[in-house]
Amino acid sequence: MSSISLTRFLIEEERAGHVNPDLRLLIEVVARACKSISVAVGKGALGGVLGDVIASGAASINVQGEAQKKLDVLSNEILLEANAWGGHLAACASEEMDHSQPIPDAFPRGAYLLLFDPLDGSSNIDVNVSVGTIFSVLRCPEGVEQAGDEHFLQPGREQVAAGYCIYGPSTMLVLTIGHGTHAFTLDREQGSFVLTQKGMRVPEETKEFAINVSNQRHWEAPMQRYVSDLLAGKEGPRGKDFNMRWIASMVADVHRILTRGGIFIYPWDRKDPGKAGKLRLMYEANPMAMLVEQAGGAASNGRERIMDIAPSQLHQRVPVFLGSKKEVAEATRYHLEHDANPA
Numbered sequence: 001m002s003s004i005s006l007t008r009f010l011i012e013e014e015r016a017g018h019v020n021p022d023l024r025l026l027i028e029v030v031a032r033a034c035k036s037i038s039v040a041v042g043k044g045a046l047g048g049v050l051g052d053v054i055a056s057g058a059a060s061i062n063v064q065g066e067a068q069k070k071l072d073v074l075s076n077e078i079l080l081e082a083n084a085w086g087g088h089l090a091a092c093a094s095e096e097m098d099h100s101q102p103i104p105d106a107f108p109r110g111a112y113l114l115l116f117d118p119l120d121g122s123s124n125i126d127v128n129v130s131v132g133t134i135f136s137v138l139r140c141p142e143g144v145e146q147a148g149d150e151h152f153l154q155p156g157r158e159q160v161a162a163g164y165c166i167y168g169p170s171t172m173l174v175l176t177i178g179h180g181t182h183a184f185t186l187d188r189e190q191g192s193f194v195l196t197q198k199g200m201r202v203p204e205e206t207k208e209f210a211i212n213v214s215n216q217r218h219w220e221a222p223m224q225r226y227v228s229d230l231l232a233g234k235e236g237p238r239g240k241d242f243n244m245r246w247i248a249s250m251v252a253d254v255h256r257i258l259t260r261g262g263i264f265i266y267p268w269d270r271k272d273p274g275k276a277g278k279l280r281l282m283y284e285a286n287p288m289a290m291l292v293e294q295a296g297g298a299a300s301n302g303r304e305r306i307m308d309i310a311p312s313q314l315h316q317r318v319p320v321f322l323g324s325k326k327e328v329a330e331a332t333r334y335h336l337e338h339d340a341n342p343a
């Protein structure tokens, strides 16, 4: 088994010209924060971290209109505090904050913007199922004195790094700096992330899909047709049987897909037609799209590549289809054919 730590891996990547010292340090700081979140998640009820945040007798609601869990808030604080002194960062933005937060005037500002979903899969916290942290790094546009929300509005292809940390039976950090997707496992005794899979690859074809099928009646026509063809199995137009998995933690579903292939789907639905999707473009879809593409997979919103979408809002939502390349192309084909011939 390799004993290459995250630190050594990043130093070697720096020597290869794939990362500069500021970005290397930024990734190290995020990884350190994830270790702290991992400790908090691992304590569960003993750490008093389960359940909702209650303020003035009612559940506290975030900018997404969702009830905040104690771990959502704690993880957000851990990430903000770890990055507060600046140096390599100009500002942070989070699922749990209405607006981005610039590094305070008292500290040196750096060249990067950090976005995160501090705790992904919140509905699984209280039932002891895998959750995670997702992050994305962009360059702060040159000449910007104080970064605001508008400076984050860059398409996903501009990301310089992306990753997630999964808090499961083991804690793993999965990272890309634009040169492949690599997995590190936390050695809890040593307190360091160790490289355990260099160059993850998503198989091009799959027989496994992940979707919350309870929303089926709200899907648009091409989605109905696509999933019904998957369910028809060997006897249907796809000519093979498909298996299904849904963990309801995007981090855990994407981790399975990076490990053994599959397609993860959270489509647009009519339940709340005003919302473009459930998942957030900037700190869920974009970083996962970069990780999956760097591993040879694909990510689409059903019509176009996720990382080509020009965002207009920090908390913008988007339909997501990601994973095995040929299956994502197939799902996209159903949508494009429908658009071309709606009848």
Ligand SMILES: O=P(O)(O)OC[C@H]1O[C@](O)(COP(=O)(O)O)[C@@H](O)[C@@H]1O
Residues within 6 Å of the ligand: 066, 095, 117, 119, 120, 121, 122, 123, 212, 248, 249, 250, 251, 266, 278
């Ligand atoms: O409960 P549903 O509708 O199945 O949605 C599950 C999805 O929602 C999410 O939990 C949203 O993320 P947050 O927990 O960060 O809000 C995804 O991780 C997951 O894929």
Ligand SMILES: [Mg+2]
Residues within 6 Å of the ligand: 117, 119, 120, 121, 250, 284
């Ligand atoms: Mg999430």
Ligand SMILES: [Mg+2]
Residues within 6 Å of the ligand: 072, 095, 117, 118, 119, 120, 121, 122
């Ligand atoms: Mg979250």
